[in-house]
Amino acid sequence: MNFLETFRVAFEAILSNKVRSGLTMLGVIIGVMAVILLVSIGEGARTYITKELTGLGTNLLIITSGKTTTSGGFHPPAAGTVRKLTYDDSLALRRRAWLISDAVPIVFGTGKIKYENRGRDTSIIGTTNEFSRVRNLFVDSGAFISQGDVDSKAKVVVLGRRVKDELFGEESPLGKIVRVADARYRVVGVMRKKGTSLGWDIDDVVFIPVTSGQELFDTDGLFEILASTPRAEDVDRAIVQIKDLLIRRHAHKEDFTIQTQGAILETMGSILGILTAVLGGIAGISLLVGGIGIMNIMLVSVRERTREIGIRKALGARNKDIMAQFIVEAITLSGVGGVIGIFIGVSIALVIPLFVTVLPTTVSAWSIVMAFTFSVAVGVFFGVYPARKAALQDPIQALRYE
Amino acid sequence: MIELVNITKTYRMGSMDITVLTDISLNVQRGEFIAVMGPSGSGKSTLMNILGCLDRPTSGVYYFETREISTLTDDELASVRNTKIGFVFQTFNLLPRFSALKNVEVPLIYSGVPARRRQERAAPLLEKVGLKTRMQHKPTELSGGQQQRVAIARALVNNPSLLLADEPTGNLDSSSGEEILKILSELNHQGVTIILVTHDPEVAAQCNRIINVKDGRIINDQVNA
Numbered sequence A: 001m002n003f004l005e006t007f008r009v010a011f012e013a014i015l016s017n018k019v020r021s022g023l024t025m026l027g028v029i030i031g032v033m034a035v036i037l038l039v040s041i042g043e044g045a046r047t048y049i050t051k052e053l054t055g056l057g058t059n060l061l062i063i064t065s066g067k068t069t070t071s072g073g074f075h076p077p078a079a080g081t082v083r084k085l086t087y088d089d090s091l092a093l094r095r096r097a098w099l100i101s102d103a104v105p106i107v108f109g110t111g112k113i114k115y116e117n118r119g120r121d122t123s124i125i126g127t128t129n130e131f132s133r134v135r136n137l138f139v140d141s142g143a144f145i146s147q148g149d150v151d152s153k154a155k156v157v158v159l160g161r162r163v164k165d166e167l168f169g170e171e172s173p174l175g176k177i178v179r180v181a182d183a184r185y186r187v188v189g190v191m192r193k194k195g196t197s198l199g200w201d202i203d204d205v206v207f208i209p210v211t212s213g214q215e216l217f218d219t220d221g222l223f224e225i226l227a228s229t230p231r232a233e234d235v236d237r238a239i240v241q242i243k244d245l246l247i248r249r250h251a252h253k254e255d256f257t258i259q260t261q262g263a264i265l266e267t268m269g270s271i272l273g274i275l276t277a278v279l280g281g282i283a284g285i286s287l288l289v290g291g292i293g294i295m296n297i298m299l300v301s302v303r304e305r306t307r308e309i310g311i312r313k314a315l316g317a318r319n320k321d322i323m324a325q326f327i328v329e330a331i332t333l334s335g336v337g338g339v340i341g342i343f344i345g346v347s348i349a350l351v352i353p354l355f356v357t358v359l360p361t362t363v364s365a366w367s368i369v370m371a372f373t374f375s376v377a378v379g380v381f382f383g384v385y386p387a388r389k390a391a392l393q394d395p396i397q398a399l400r401y402e
Numbered sequence B: 001m002i003e004l005v006n007i008t009k010t011y012r013m014g015s016m017d018i019t020v021l022t023d024i025s026l027n028v029q030r031g032e033f034i035a036v037m038g039p040s041g042s043g044k045s046t047l048m049n050i051l052g053c054l055d056r057p058t059s060g061v062y063y064f065e066t067r068e069i070s071t072l073t074d075d076e077l078a079s080v081r082n083t084k085i086g087f088v089f090q091t092f093n094l095l096p097r098f099s100a101l102k103n104v105e106v107p108l109i110y111s112g113v114p115a116r117r118r119q120e121r122a123a124p125l126l127e128k129v130g131l132k133t134r135m136q137h138k139p140t141e142l143s144g145g146q147q148q149r150v151a152i153a154r155a156l157v158n159n160p161s162l163l164l165a166d167e168p169t170g171n172l173d174s175s176s177g178e179e180i181l182k183i184l185s186e187l188n189h190q191g192v193t194i195i196l197v198t199h200d201p202e203v204a205a206q207c208n209r210i211i212n213v214k215d216g217r218i219i220n221d222q223v224n225a
């Protein structure tokens, strides 16, 4: 009995009981759909985050005070022994660590910014001129913080787009005086519109000179220092150089942490990879349940068609012919269910981002191939037992079966 | 063509053994037309199933065309059933979802005849049994006699050398029965060896040999004059 023939017989059997076949397939359809959907959401999140982080530059180094270790998490240094990162640290890095092109000091806080009777709570970043270049954020009008502003602790502010829109509307804010946490600041620039990245609205922020920021937040330390190397290959060597320099400046203690953008990216990627696998696995369980449904129906079908099996055997069907017939029937059920499930799953995955913008999805070829392979495998796995049961029946007993 | 030597068949029912056939020895020559008779429960169907390679004897030896059947595997038995033996059942045993034509084609599926060639072989046989106009009918759309004729066509489709019929006319009225018998004896004239089970002495009278079975033993085996 050839392959095509087996398929035809299987199809006829499936079509002869449409409702039952449909319901059996539904289990597989839902399972496959869930796999495709959840994996595409997981993959989507990963692609999105990877893209956003890569956009920040993989040559980026982030230096924070305090020591984190891979084994024990974050250990706040014992009181008194902490030396915060300082503006002078960043200056030293800029001057002496020749492998890095920038060392941008950053202080960070939140506060109210007011113009006339309008006010807004926003993020305040104190930094230097290089910030603009390192983070690829540029002014739309006016100028960014200058080195002169930093040196003279000038009370100048650059507004993020959203802050400008909220406080000034159409009016040009350049040269206007605003209040940043009750201190008077002169607006010198407005940032270009940038949008949201990783849940943070980059337009909802204001920039002031780092020195003014330290005064505003009443601190002599820094939130972090951003450094970048011109070439990606230099990252590892740059880390060593920064470490050497800072350890010497910090009384021979390594009380700071250097993270690379690449490492953060890798960690994020692997966390999201695990998440995707877990989601896929959960969906896979529903596919398994669908497979059990197939086995159940196949067992019923074998029982119902006992006589048919007897007749076919009496007319010369070998055990393997009967076996093939039922396995192919199970595979057809699961395979067709799989294809329908893939179709629905992919459709939904493609439609979701149109309505839910925070949920990016990526339909990957491997998830489709995997879902289909898995659904066919389910058919084989859950089809074998009923098929064997059918094939091993004694022809005489089968013919007698009522 | 066929030789049975000391065939017995025992069924195990719980702790009890029921012997259905005892010490059956039998010789069948090519071209014979044999009637098997005997009371209900005497083991006629059991004997036919063994002859038709559907069932294996508990002991004894069965030679079919020089091959010893008990040494064959399940697959080899299936192949013998498929190509050497045609079986006609009392209850027709047609596949209900298939048309008459498709039913006749079923044995060809398992002998590897390609799909497009099957109809060429099945259709003439249905014509021969007088069902030219009923080929596309499902079994439920046919009378008992017509169904039995489909079953005969199916039994003949692989040109078997032996045709076994277990009460082929048992479920039919006398005129349909006669038609079936006419077809069978015609086939016999063309050289097909036929063994049939019947309760009807008139049917048996048309055969050239009559075997009487009682309590699982052959009690009489005579040539019909």
Ligand SMILES: Nc1ncnc2c1ncn2[C@@H]1O[C@H](COP(=O)(O)OP(=O)(O)OP(=O)(O)O)[C@@H](O)[C@H]1O
Binding pocket: B011, B012, B013, B018, B020, B038, B039, B040, B041, B042, B043, B044, B045, B046, B047
């Ligand atoms: N699977 C089985 N298990 C136990 N006993 C069986 C089995 N099959 C048949 N028998 C017994 O074997 C005996 C012979 O049965 P068989 O069907 O061969 O009789 P028969 O001569 O064909 O009768 P009938 O004329 O009524 O068809 C019966 O007593 C029956 O109960």
Ligand SMILES: [Mg+2]
Binding pocket: B044, B045, B046, B166
């Ligand atoms: Mg009987």
